[in-house]
Amino acid sequence: MLDGIFTGLTTAVMPFNLMMVVVGCFAGTFIGMLPGLGPISAVALMIPITYGLDPSSGIILMAGVYYGAVFGGSTSSILINAPGCASTVVTTFDGYPLAQQRQAGKALALAAYSSFTGGTIGAIILLFAAPALASVSLSFQSADYFALMVLGLTAVAAFAGKGQVIKALLMTVFGLMIATVGTDVMSGAPRFTFGTVDLIDGVSFLLLAMATFALAEVVMTVLKGEHRHEDQQADMSELGSMKLSKEEVKDVAPVIGRSSVFGFLVGVLPGAGATIASFLAYGMERNLASAKEKLKFGKGSLRGLAAPESANNAASTGSFVPLLTLGIPGSGTTAIMLGALIAYGIQPGPRLFVDNPDVFWSVIISMYFGNLVLLILNLPLIPYISRLLVIPSQILIPMILFFSVTGVYLVSFNTFDITMMVLITVVAIFLKLLQFPMAPMLLGYILGGLLENNLSRALMLSDGSFSFLWERPLTLTIMVIAVLMLVVPQLLELRKSLKEKSAGKGTPGMESAATEGEG
Amino acid sequence: MTLTKDHIGGLVFLLLSVAYGYYGQQIPLLPGDEWEPFHARTLPDALAALGVVLSLVMLVTAERKPEGKLVLAGYDFGLVAKLLGAVLVFALALEWLGFLLATIVFLVSGFWLLGERRIKTLFLGSVPFAFFIWFSLSQLLDIYLAPGKLFASVMGG
Structure with a gap:
């Protein structure tokens, strides 16, 4: 393991890779700050750039953009009450009231310290957890992989939130359907190409990710007329002091510690991600607080700000565990990174640890650097970076459109791809209006090819019998977990609604807020 | 009768799954493939079936609440279409015009x-x-950007 850490360290401290961390954190902070654009869109916008880099630098850049975007999201949550993504919604609960009390500087500093601690604690646990899990998973066979992918796909649906499970499952199936378009790898037969040459290679991952996350998100803000809100501009002259007093530090330190570990654990669960982690951590801290402290929650409590901030960063780090060790993304953002790794010809999963130790370790090591960069460079620069929020949206929106379209065009040099992007965007907007979540579709699409390969191998080995699903204890266990994940929440929900019916009253749940756009 | 978002979604996915299943039958198979446990049509067939079942479940379980109706008022569809x-x-x-002019026009x-x-x-x-992007792409990164067909035909390629 020390060997690996050393390899990772040498890769990560190469000047070019260090620069990638810095550039990534800055770009991520800026994109994450723009209302409506979250980590998924930020990472999607980076894909075309990473195609020209070698795998480690590409993934380091994406990881930097990822934490940068989570951090940027909290900045806009605090300053203008406009969360850049779902995982920083909770930050607005106490962050914006603090900004209104002219304590924006303190709130930003606390958010940065919490994010830093959350990210660092997450990275330390990752350092030990990932190799351990990876060495266990080396004994996996294709049947186990198939089961793992089913688990990953059902988990995303299971965590989709109240009333969204079937929609998420349908979107997963839709993603799997899109993955079947193109030439069949095994027989070479064209599938769903309708005779056009442009579809022989299938729908490109980059195109799908850009159309559903970058383009569709921007177009949605135009559709809702959100780009006309001029009052969102923050007054940067009133940030206030960035210092925290000793008592305040003492007060929030245990909160940050608890929420970090908790957030990491939630992040590791496939499909849960930063959004759910931040909501749960906030709820946990409110329950733990004294009656007097409880009243402050929602009105500018420092604890209420520290908890979700440390949890969402720790969860972002945690979601790398299933990605790096099992090849199963824990969130929409890591799903995009998985797609990028596959495009590099790298197969994420247990073999990554053995075959590409430089990628595996340099990502983990670069997380420390990423967190440091955010704390040392980004925090003092926040007043300046946030000036960019002042660029009027009528200028900004066409530029984001331009970047997402040319990002796809410059890889294929085929204008058919742009037409296809517009088409997919229209479909995505229609589905968004019907409240279908997009992340499961992308996950289904990315895992589709792997799922088919492993299923075919497992079926061939067992001579066409589905007995491979229960013959190995490991496969059986994973399948049982997958089924339980899907069925148990539904049963609990059913029981609750039956109880409520008999009691004749309804209680609002918090889980419905964490539906889509997970970090 | 209220047609909610969930009903519309369920119907759309039902149609999609049926169409997907129909076109899935037209995937050419290799001779002898029908005896194999897994071939090019296996996954599409399974997905079509799964899609039909899930969309039916969605249609059946969708609640008929008036607040679930699809409201299109207040959205600026005209601007989005433009x-x-x-982009098109x-x-x-x-x-036709090449990268630089196209970017400026867009x-x-x-x-x-x-x-x-x-x-x-x-x-x-x-x-x-536009100049900055064009310069960084074509001069700094050495990416070949084809000149517009219009100029190529006027200037004789």
């Missing part, structure tokens, strides 16, 4: 559609930006 139209024109212009029309009317901003926001 913006996406501009950009695709055409890339082929940005100016985008700014204009979103309400920017000051001529100075329209051009100061687009021309230097």
